Amino acid sequence: MTTVSPDRALPPSQMLGNEAADLILIEPRARVSLGLGELWRHRELAWFLVLRAVKPRYRQTVLGVGWAVVPPVAMMVVFSVFLNRFAGVPSESGIPYPIFSFSGLLAWQYFAVGATRGAGSLLGNAAFLTKIYFPRPLIPLSAVLAALFDLAIAFLVLVPLMAYYGYTPGWAALTLPAFVALATAAALAVSLWIAAAGVQYRDLGLAVPLLIQVWLFATPVAYPLSVFPDGWQTALLVANPMATVVEGFRWALLGTGAVPGWPSAASAALTLVAVLGGLLFFNRMERTYADEI
Amino acid sequence: MTGIGIRVESLGKRYRIAATGERRLGRPRRRPLWALRGVSFEAPRGTTVGVIGRNGAGKTTLLKVLSRITPPTEGRVVLPRRTSALLEVGTGFHPELTGRENVYLNGAILGMRRREIARKFDEIVAFAEIEEFIDAPVKRYSSGMSLRLAFAVAAHLEPDVLLVDEVLAVGDASFQSKCLGKMDEVTGQGRTVVLVSHSMPTIASLADRCLWLDRGEIVAEGVTADVIRRYLASALPADPGAAADLSGRERPREHPGPRELFLRSITLLDANGAPSRSFYEGDPIGVEVGFEVTRPLGWVELRCYVNTIEGVWLFAANSGKRRRDLDPGYYTTATTFAPNHLRPGSYTIDLGMQSAVPQDMVPDAIRFEIESSLEGYDDPAWAGSMGLVRFDYSWSDPEPVVRE
Numbered sequence: 229m230t231t232v233s234p235d236r237a238l239p240p241s242q243m244l245g246n247e248a249a250d251l252i253l254i255e256p257r258a259r260v261s262l263g264l265g266e267l268w269r270h271r272e273l274a275w276f277l278v279l280r281a282v283k284p285r286y287r288q289t290v291l292g293v294g295w296a297v298v299p300p301v302a303m304m305v306v307f308s309v310f311l312n313r314f315a316g317v318p319s320e321s322g323i324p325y326p327i328f329s330f331s332g333l334l335a336w337q338y339f340a341v342g343a344t345r346g347a348g349s350l351l352g353n354a355a356f357l358t359k360i361y362f363p364r365p366l367i368p369l370s371a372v373l374a375a376l377f378d379l380a381i382a383f384l385v386l387v388p389l390m391a392y393y394g395y396t397p398g399w400a401a402l403t404l405p406a407f408v409a410l411a412t413a414a415a416l417a418v419s420l421w422i423a424a425a426g427v428q429y430r431d432l433g434l435a436v437p438l439l440i441q442v443w444l445f446a447t448p449v450a451y452p453l454s455v456f457p458d459g460w461q462t463a464l465l466v467a468n469p470m471a472t473v474v475e476g477f478r479w480a481l482l483g484t485g486a487v488p489g490w491p492s493a494a495s496a497a498l499t500l501v502a503v504l505g506g507l508l509f510f511n512r513m514e515r516t517y518a519d520e521i
Numbered sequence: 522m523t524g525i526g527i528r529v530e531s532l533g534k535r536y537r538i539a540a541t542g543e544r545r546l547g548r549p550r551r552r553p554l555w556a557l558r559g560v561s562f563e564a565p566r567g568t569t570v571g572v573i574g575r576n577g578a579g580k581t582t583l584l585k586v587l588s589r590i591t592p593p594t595e596g597r598v599v600l601p602r603r604t605s606a607l608l609e610v611g612t613g614f615h616p617e618l619t620g621r622e623n624v625y626l627n628g629a630i631l632g633m634r635r636r637e638i639a640r641k642f643d644e645i646v647a648f649a650e651i652e653e654f655i656d657a658p659v660k661r662y663s664s665g666m667s668l669r670l671a672f673a674v675a676a677h678l679e680p681d682v683l684l685v686d687e688v689l690a691v692g693d694a695s696f697q698s699k700c701l702g703k704m705d706e707v708t709g710q711g712r713t714v715v716l717v718s719h720s721m722p723t724i725a726s727l728a729d730r731c732l733w734l735d736r737g738e739i740v741a742e743g744v745t746a747d748v749i750r751r752y753l754a755s756a757l758p759a760d761p762g763a764a765a766d767l768s769g770r771e772r773p774r775e776h777p778g779p780r781e782l783f784l785r786s787i788t789l790l791d792a793n794g795a796p797s798r799s800f801y802e803g804d805p806i807g808v809e810v811g812f813e814v815t816r817p818l819g820w821v822e823l824r825c826y827v828n829t830i831e832g833v834w835l836f837a838a839n840s841g842k843r844r845r846d847l848d849p850g851y852y853t854t855a856t857t858f859a860p861n862h863l864r865p866g867s868y869t870i871d872l873g874m875q876s877a878v879p880q881d882m883v884p885d886a887i888r889f890e891i892e893s894s895l896e897g898y899d900d901p902a903w904a905g906s907m908g909l910v911r912f913d914y915s916w917s918d919p920e921p922v923v924r925e
Contacts, residue, residue, distance in 0.1 A: 250601060250603065251525070251601055252599070252602045253598070253599055254587075254589060254598040254600070255598075256592060256595055269632050270630075272633070273626075275629075276622075279622070280617075280618060280622075280626065283622075356615075357590075359613060360588070360608075360630060361588050361606070361630075
């Protein structure tokens with residue numbers, strides 16, 4: 229009955245399309261791309277997704293903010309009592325073991341929480357992902373970044389601990405953001421690869437806790453790097469970015485451990501490659517995600 | 522790119538359905554299913570495209586591809602970056618966050634800056650009518666409130682394309698009509714709307730053009746009224762003919778009746794008393810209904826509703842209580858619609874009969890066409906779009922107004 233009635237026709241200016249909209253092309257398999265432009269365009273959304281992950285977690289739990297502090301503190305106590313006191317695992321050059329282990333645990337906990345949440349983030353957001361479009365890498369990215377809040381809160385415990393043991397951070401502490409960034413990149417790389425592969429192989433998520441556990445033993449958190457022979461130390465620093473991060477944290481905060489050098493730079497470069505490769509792989513896999521539910 | 526709202530070129534989407542639910546290491550055997558195939562259409566800016574079709578026809582898949590939730594298997598789509606989709610109630614809402622936070626979240630998903638969203642915020646809240654709940658978590662909202670907020674967000678954040686799936690059905694009637702008005706306004710601002718709906722009146726009143734999908738392919742595309750007519754004609758049982766035998770027709774289950782009174786036939790008659798189903802505008806339409814009484818009844822009443830083929834109810838022509846004490850047997854009753862006020866188009870008649878209780882009911886008992894007589898149209902091109910009813914009128918010649 230109804231056809232285009234005259235009052236619905238557009239004013240001529242709009243028919244000309246002079247304010248032409250920003251057009252996009254949707255194709256079957258877009259060439260593999262990092263999609264960095266899309267990510268940047270949605271930077272505001274990244275912030276929202278971080279808030280979305282953080283707020284509810286603290287809003288309705290009894291301990292609330294405490295949950296950011298309890299795990300590293302508990303681990304510190306366990307390490308100090310069982311590993312240091314009874315098993316005789318040493319600290320480094322006379323640093324009290326509790327602060328030695330806690331400074332490493334801070335960094336480790338951030339990585340472990342970030343990587344675990346990031347790797348499982350696609351499944352956790354399935355409902356969201358199948359109903360609305362946005363650049364998908366934002367999901368693991370925001371899961372990792374949300375763990376930064378826990379790190380910041382855990383720092384509030386470190387400050388009195390350092391004061392208690394009489395440590396004042398020096399200028400080196402200003403390099404901390406660089407190590408936090410490296411830990412972020414490492415967690416993101418793990419998240420991207422596992423989340424992307426998990427689209428095809430769901431049970432991969434179950435392997436994450438094991439991976440993290442093994443990784444903890446390969447990282448000088450509970451023990452000093454100096455337990456290894458020299459050559460091994462360098463190899464570990466290059467191959468394991470978290471070794472670089474943990475050592476870096478101790479160097480920046482306590483002025484001990486390996487001074488960051490070329491192995492740290494090499495480790496950072498490798499991690500960056502892993503992140504970019506992960507992003508490519510993720511972008512390729514996520515396109516099938518909505519269909520695999 | 523002048524005036525392009527959306528351009529879709531031979532779009533196809535193939536899903537692989539896992540043969541077994543189990544998924545182990547390695548690929549399970551899967552059966553391909555084309556949810557969309559060879560779909561092409563174009564919508565200029567500022568138009569509304571209606572998408573109709575049975576369940577599983579590929580309507581939602583089309584919206585999912587257009588909104589970039591899932592990639593196509595073949596073909597391509599060109600559309601504006603800022604495309605907003607309203608696919609399901611509560612889509613994109615996070616239950617733990619407040620309404621306010623969710624508005625900003627949804628804006629950010631569209632790639633909007635905080636300031637842009639803030640500018641629209643009050644308007645959104647006012648439209649959704651949830652001022653007092655805007656700082657409560659969305660999980661405490663009723664489904665109606667969620668829908669109102671979702672629609673308000675999608676429509677007010679100034680997307681260049683708005684994709685709307687069958688979600689408005691959830692809202693109450695007044696909000697629905699508000700949404701329909703808003704969609705009309707949105708297209709007036711040069712934005713493009715793609716609307717999926719099972720409600721033909723909604724599609725008919727909003728869509729400039731219409732796509733009919735079936736099994737992933739376009740069956741018909743074009744002027745909304747034509748496509749709807751063809752779709753409904755296919756969706757209904759085979760055309761019953763001029764004299765319709767109603768005995769074998771399916772009855773709606775909710776109307777079983779005590780089996781004392783049965784509708785048996787309906788016949789439409791032209792001015793000469795010959796059966797016909799095609800009438801010119803203004804021609805009288807005779808209606809003759811046959812029914813059977815199986816037990817003595819005190820009285821009967823015939824209900825007769827005339828609808829457009831799109832399902833808009835136009836008028837009732839009920840008999841009122843008739844003829845006390847009917848013995849078992851066959852009866853007919855007849856009437857004539859004269860003058861006939863219907864505009865050109867397709868119509869359908871629903872019949873019902875009752876005694877003390879509702880007895881029998883046959884929706885779409887018969888269909889008929891009104892052809893344009895072209896009389897009374899100063900411009901015959903308008904013959905198809907002059908509304909639903911016609912009245913006799915004639916405008917006086919313009920007279921100069923004399924000012925003293």
